Amino acid sequence: MAGRYDRNLALPGFGGAGQARLAAARVLVVGAGGLGSAVLYYLAAAGVGAIGIVEGDTVTLPNLQRQILYATADLGRAKAEAARERLLALNPEIHVEVAGTRLDEKTAPGLVAAYDLVVDATDNIPARLALNAACVAAGKPWVHGAVCTYTGQVTTFVPGGPCYCCLYRFPKPQARPLRGVLGPVPGAVGALQAAEVIKYLTGLGELLVGRLLVLEVLPARCAVFTYERNPSCPVCGSGQQGTSA
Amino acid sequence: MRIEVHLYATLLEYVPGARLGAPQVLDVPPGTTVGDVVARLGLPPEEVAIVMVNGVHRDADHVLAEGDRLALFPPIAGG
Numbered sequence: 001m002a003g004r005y006d007r008n009l010a011l012p013g014f015g016g017a018g019q020a021r022l023a024a025a026r027v028l029v030v031g032a033g034g035l036g037s038a039v040l041y042y043l044a045a046a047g048v049g050a051i052g053i054v055e056g057d058t059v060t061l062p063n064l065q066r067q068i069l070y071a072t073a074d075l076g077r078a079k080a081e082a083a084r085e086r087l088l089a090l091n092p093e094i095h096v097e098v099a100g101t102r103l104d105e106k107t108a109p110g111l112v113a114a115y116d117l118v119v120d121a122t123d124n125i126p127a128r129l130a131l132n133a134a135c136v137a138a139g140k141p142w143v144h145g146a147v148c149t150y151t152g153q154v155t156t157f158v159p160g161g162p163c164y165c166c167l168y169r170f171p172k173p174q175a176r177p178l179r180g181v182l183g184p185v186p187g188a189v190g191a192l193q194a195a196e197v198i199k200y201l202t203g204l205g206e207l208l209v210g211r212l213l214v215l216e217v218l219p220a221r222c223a224v225f226t227y228e229r230n231p232s233c234p235v236c237g238s239g240q241q242g243t244s245a
Numbered sequence: 246m247r248i249e250v251h252l253y254a255t256l257l258e259y260v261p262g263a264r265l266g267a268p269q270v271l272d273v274p275p276g277t278t279v280g281d282v283v284a285r286l287g288l289p290p291e292e293v294a295i296v297m298v299n300g301v302h303r304d305a306d307h308v309l310a311e312g313d314r315l316a317l318f319p320p321i322a323g324g
Contacts, residue, residue, distance in 0.1 A: 168294055225253075226300045
């Protein structure tokens, strides 16, 4: 019988060395909603050795339209626990660690410390600002994903490259955020985030560093937009607090 | 002078006929700023979260030049 990772091992450039890198990796996924469902499933299936989940919510009925980690029987359960159970049912060879909390300025440094790489599957800008600050300070790479209605975006931040605040200089939440989101949009964006994680861990391909991939499903179009490090960025550049510009 | 304006996500809805990957080509007078273009297209300034000119961050008062590629993004935050 072919093994669990047979199709990974058969990939050009992947091989046993690539699989061993996944098995040795520790990846933190912040948020286990629409994006997190896809990211977590694919990372668990691929054999990422240790996966951390940060999620403080419980499963509600409107979640089930897109958050494919959960079933109707999970209504009312803590998402982090339900997600852990589902991932271990898929792949009992991995470790799943859960933090039933929200990531904010206070918790972020401690949450990211024990991981090689972080995936942003949150649903708000303040959490992303806290994640960015913690990852820049700790020198951790992270993969950003976000969705709205029929559109989504993905980009990857690595130490020395542009950071979230180089991309969004003064990020503020939308004045009138739209609640609607088509289920396959976070699915597709989350799958792309998982691919970025696997590429980072195995060294395969070119990461979306300094490139923002934008997906629009209604016109069925995709665009990749390049951006640069902001030398005076208040988080990663000379505009940092406590450093002389 | 001519500039290209690339709109993303919900900003496309403010400009009739705008599509992702199909930039608006505008004829603008010398001295035109990013903010002038945002106003001319009828975009709410508070919905423009990212302003990039030729791939580099700029502010609303940045003066555009012939052939510039202006990209405008709203804040996308859902998960």
